[in-house]
Amino acid sequence: MRKLTAICLTAVLAVSITVPALAAPTQVSTRIKDVSRVQGMRNNQLSGYGLVVGLNGTGDSNKSVFTLQSIANMLKSFGVVISSSAIKPKNVAAVMITATLPPFAKPGDAIDITVSSMSDAKSLQGGTLLQTPLRGANGQVYAVGQGPVSTGGFIFGAGGSSQQKNFPTVGNVPAGALVERAVPMPFADKENGQITLSLNQPDFTTANRISAAIDQRFGPITVAKDPGTVVINIPYYYNEDIVGFVAALEELAVTPDTAAKVVINERTGTVVIGSNVTIDQVAVAQGGLTVKIGKSTEVSQPPSFSDGNTVVTTDTTLEAEEQPAGLIVLPASASVGDVVAALNAVGATPRDIISILQAIKAAGALHAELQVM
Structure with missing residues (x-):
């Protein structure tokens, strides 16, 4: 033994x-703009309800009551009065439209939208989205979407067999919505002369390193408030050029710390x-x-x-x-x-x-x- x-x-x-x-592992430096963002700059989600027309018999069935009612309401707005029971919606599909409004988007800018079937439509391939208002969480219209739907897939069937690629009931309209209203985004607190950075991954060490890197460049103007927030006092000589100050901040190099x-x-x-x-x-x-x-x-x-x-x-x-x-x-x-x-x-x-x-x-x-x- x-x-x-x-x-x-x-x-x-x-x-x-x-x-x-x-x-030993090499410490890699990155820009502050890649590990944080300025508070106040954010995306906003938009959604809307609309109709896709021009489908080749792959739309909603007669069982979809809200599709029938939507078609009747749409025709009524054009001066055509018809009973919903007389509508055959096989070439029309009721859809929900979703989009993301990027920060600082201005009226006239184009954004992408996603179109998703709500009922029993088989495919949105070849359809066209009718003009649809897109609303924010506050109920206000911020964009209007319209255009041909690109599904990137198909469904084909014959003789009792079918073949499908991807999900033909969901499609995109690239640059299909025009922004109608801008969302105010005050990224700087001009009253107190401050800018606040939010870390993408809150960490005590990273927040402290960001604060130290900014202080080394501009003097003692920062306070690491918590692991995810660094408050920065705007130097007086940047009061009229806040965008230039933020650009200078974003280019500073810092070594982020990560948990094991x-x-x-x-x-x-x-x-x-x-x-x-x-x-x-x-x-x-x-x-x-x-x-x-x-x-x-x-x-x-x-x-x-x-x-x-x-x-x-x-x-x-x-x-x-x-x-x-x-x-x-x-x-x-x-x-x-x-x-x-x-x-x-x-x-x-x-x-x-x-x-x-x-x-x-x-x-x-x-x-x-x-x-x-």
Whole structure:
């Protein structure tokens, strides 16, 4: 037993020595505009209800009461009065239109819209959206959409069989809406002479680094209010050029800090390990046991001219094979490169690495958040 233990320890030491030591992770700088935004600058969601016409018999059926009522109301606005029961809507579909109004969009600007069927239409392919007002959450109209619908898919059927590509009941109208009303966006507090930055990923260290980078460039004018907010006092010489001041802020370089995290996608076997992941020293053994069970049929014939009968028997064989387990020591590491190199030294596949990382986390040796997708 002592001899076996000595052999195992020797093997562990030999393997651990061959693991290459990689350099510490490189800190990458990025612009402030890529990790934060100025408060007050935001998108606004718009939506509307309309009709798509010109469909080739793939529109809503007579069961869609609101489609019939919508067609009747639309025709009435053009001076045509007709009962909804007399309408055949197979070439028309009731749809919902959604769009995103970007910040500082001005009247006359064009934005993309998405058109989605509301009822039992089979396809919107080849249809045209009629003029539809798009409203914000406050009920006011901010854009008007109209134009041919591009589905990027199709549905074709004949003789009881059909073939479909993508989702033909949802389409887009590129630049299909014209902005009618601008949304006021005061991105600077002129009364107090301040601008506020909001971090895309709130973090104490990153907020402090942004504050330090701005103070180094313009003097002590910032306060890191919380992990996601940095308040900046506008220098007096930029009072008449706030846009220029924001542009100067956005170009400053900063090194964002990130939490240690390991992201695992078990469906695809993908493992993404952040640069700040560290581990304590831990030993890992990787191997497998293969069990094979086989059956063979044997026929026993009696001698000629005897009173015996033919007997059929089944012979079952059992074979077990255990692959040699690779045992390796993962040393206490300060970089993700050492972790990957050590796991590769064991010959672990991505799915093996998933199981190994989960086991290391359960053992308390992995100092990172383990996120399973």
